[in-house]
Amino acid sequence: MRILFLGSGPFGIPALRKLHSLRTDLQVATVPDAHHGRKRTLRPSPIKAEAQSLGLEVFECQRLRGKAGREILEQSAAQLIITADIRLILGSRFLEGPQHGCFNLHGSLLPRWRGAAPVVRALLAGDEQLGVTLYRMVAALDAGPMVGSRSWTAPTEVTAEEAEAHLALLAAELLEQHLEALERGDAPQTQQPEEGITLAPKVEKSEGWARWDGPASFVDRQVRALKPWPRTRSTVLRHCAGGQRDELILDQVRQIDGMPGAIPGTVLEVSNHQIVVACGQGAIAIERLQRIGKNSMTVQQLQLGMPFQAGDRFEGEDSR
Template sequence: MDPNRKLRIVYAGTPEFAVPALRALIDSPHEVAAVYTQPDRPAGRGRRLTPSPVKRLALEHGISVEQPQRLKPPEAQARLRDYTPDVMVVAAYGLILPKGVLDIPVHGCLNIHASLLPRWRGAAPIQRAILAGDTETGVTLMQMAPGLDTGDMLLKSSTPIGPTDTAQTLHDRLATQGAEILIRGLEDLVAGRLTPEPQDDSLATYADKLTKAEADLDWFLPAALLDRMVRAFNPWPVAFTNLDGQTVRIWEAQPVDSAVTATPGTVVAEGPEGIDVATGEGLLRLTRVQFPGGKPLTAAQVLNSRSLLGKRMKVEG
């Protein structure tokens, strides 16, 4: 391929994770012929139909936007074919691409996936990596194939998972890395340097979609695991517990290695630095919590108006 050739690209993405890569494409020499994104969804208190972050960016730059409910109908595939893409780039789009779509672009479809494949295929790789206690994750640029994140790997970029990383901080870092390896990957594609590497299916793990029920903290678990839950579920669905019949959301916490004799869930100490809760192993120090109808508060702010010492947090139900 001509090393100076500009690629004609169709981009498919929906949430904030997909924005940096689209922005990088807009700033690149390549042409973004169209953007595919999920249909507008109701959001906010008024439940108004709201465009996705990717759609907003596309419209700011005068790029055609397509929002099909599905890509399987022949007319949807014909519409995509009309854009004559050299390649389709996908990042957290939210729709399954049938084989008919994968075959339309000259160079197929490339996906930016937020894990080091084959680990954490599926819907929630960032959160599952934190929950599992992984010390490293990253992004993989892969050639899409039928199946759930099973295609050949083209490029990878890794990052450590720090002890204070939340799903949000990791999300933001990986979104930026995804944009970087996409541009590198397109350069390699044009230069004929891409070397696909098949995934080892025996090493695959699956990142199931998150549920709100998972975020209910079981105080009989070790503090280290509860800490990972708090970080993995920030900003959604947010870890929570039951206190005095009310749901309290836990936004930030940290494990404290300390001998514990109190019943798990009991508040054994409190101060400006945090509210210490007994767990099945060690203490979990709550540093930012949210009571019903209020905003997230630091421990010091909570203790200005109430004491929790001696109270017992419980598992819902």
């Protein structure tokens, strides 16, 4: 049976590798090469780079609706389509084209977190259980009948990057478990419940401003959920800088208890190991920071060129 794998981001790489190890009649479709960085260097998608290293035939497409979608189906002659992080909208006719259907590996326990950023939204919300779901695609967003799922209790300090890497491995295992049934056309499919539906919209850069007026637990979740993009940022106002505001990225933080209350964003304590900042509820100990365009540094390293003291202020976007 000919299988077409659709993907773009790194989430789909373990599943692609698994398919390549299990089946020989495999092709890949992905988005065209894109410009990256300040030099606008043209780079392939992670899935294209991986497919080429495996020696697989690769199709490129900017859309999978209408004529473009029909052309991919005709060129590939796919009987079964597996997708993971494709970042394109699949038209209804495209979904109906393959004999055995189109199935997606999604980074959440559906129906929770339907949409483009399920892992980030789950971490921001403080979900204890993360997971992946294999489901048959329909025209509605991530709403098709489920074939199977895998859950995972993530460590409390996990970042979005780390969580996605682990969930990608679970997705590959889930696909292997159900692959033969998908090929036979008799994979069990259970309709998603109407209760418990939440949406996971695309993350915007503006969401990266630290919410000092909220609880310390949320700032901690921000730092982990928004890593590697867009990162959690804050402006800082230091007494010794004469009123100049700088922008910093919070790279590593932890919640601490037992600190006195203060205006959110106020620096309460400074040592070589941490800068303690008041939040709307509780406080955050910042252990690593990053100046824009620079590498991550410990508090001790940062203070060699940017000293802090109690009473300095970390502020949000509105204070710029």
